Amino acid sequence: MRLDHVKELPAVYRFLREAPAVFEGTGIDAALRDLAYVRASQLNGCSFCLDLHWREARARGETEQRLSLVAAWREATCYTERERAALLWTEAVTLVADSHVPDDVYATASGVFAPADLVALTFAVTLINSWTRLPVAFRVAPRT
DSSP states (O other), rough: OOOOHHHEEEEEEEEEHGGGGGGGSSSSOOHHHHHHHHHHHHHHTTTHHHHHHHOOOOOOOHHHHHHHTTHHHHHHHOOOHHHHHHHHHHHHHHHHHHHOOOOOHHHHHHHSSHHHHHHHHHHHHHHHHHHHHHHHHTOOOOOO
């Protein structure tokens, strides 16, 4: 590890740790966030976050098969329309520099999610993208 970002700025770490509580009561439940978090962690190459969110999803009852197929969700038939829209949105928001979230992706997501839920999903994706930057930048390894 290059440095301990938690030790250096514990207030920022606490802020990020407490942020998911704002999603309670939205249409974006923990199971859907888990899929988004796993996909964004894959895209960002964050082994620490991928390991963490994989474990959390499994603890909540997600199957090994569905988690294993997140990287190939387009070809997999085990995801609902809502989950597929969330994964599509997660990719576009995570890779925003590549495509600036195309109109067709927005149309798909907004056709499935209520406006407030799409905002909540976007904040969830933004949050995991913030998280993944820290372990990647500071070379934090997954727990063993």
